[in-house]
Amino acid sequence: MAEEKRVNLKAQKFEQYTKANKLDYFVKNPVHDEADTVVFQSQIQVEGQRIPMGIITDSTIYTIIRVQVGSGLVKESNKNEFLEYLNALNRSYKVFKYVAADDGSVFLDACLPSTNESFDPEIVRVVLDVVVDHLNSEYKNIMKKAWV
Numbered sequence: 001m002a003e004e005k006r007v008n009l010k011a012q013k014f015e016q017y018t019k020a021n022k023l024d025y026f027v028k029n030p031v032h033d034e035a036d037t038v039v040f041q042s043q044i045q046v047e048g049q050r051i052p053m054g055i056i057t058d059s060t061i062y063t064i065i066r067v068q069v070g071s072g073l074v075k076e077s078n079k080n081e082f083l084e085y086l087n088a089l090n091r092s093y094k095v096f097k098y099v100a101a102d103d104g105s106v107f108l109d110a111c112l113p114s115t116n117e118s119f120d121p122e123i124v125r126v127v128l129d130v131v132v133d134h135l136n137s138e139y140k141n142i143m144k145k146a147w148v
Contacts, residue, residue: 009116010057011038017121026055035059046135047143055124063119065096065110065128067135073146074104085145093134095127106142108135 011028018026018040031037035058043050044067056064074082086098086106096110110127114120 007116008036008038008057008059010063010114010119011036011040013119014040014055014057014121014124017125021125023125033058044132044135046132046139049139051135053128055128059116061113061115063112063114063124065112065124065131067108067131069098069106069108069135069139069142070146072104073106073142074100078146078148081148082145085142089138096131096134106146 011030015028018024025042026040027042029039029041031039037056037058040055040057042053044053051068051070053065053067056066083100086100090097096108099107099109101107108131110131112124112127114123
């Protein structure tokens with residue numbers, strides 16, 4: 001029996017939403033993988049900085065909003081204190097979590113589960129607005145902790 005290919009209808013819905021709402025700051029990048037991943041890339045303005053972000057859709061039940069807060073922020077000299085600080089932030093917020101990569105980069109991820117049918121682009125936009133508001137108030141503190 002042939003394996004049924006899953007389709008990423010969430011990407012189609014999100015693209016339609018961005019066009020209907022004139023959100024022309026997203027660049028659509030199909031990944032061409034087994035999960036039919038499509039990343040909508042953009043940047044957000046925080047404290048005078050433009051930081052990369054993406055909305056990652058695929059044929060699974062997950063949609064991820066990922067913001068690259070910074071590269072090389074976690075160093076041997078600040079590792080314990082900085083990771084403790086990120087964990088404190090993680091305990092304070094339900095909708096997103098900070099993640100430190102092996103190379104010291106820090107990401108903020110929000111995971112939004114939905115089926116193709118129940119996917120709501122408006123929820124993605126609302127959560128993205130919450131992320132941007134949070135970063136506008138917390139980014140300065142994160143950078144201070146990173147560069148001690």
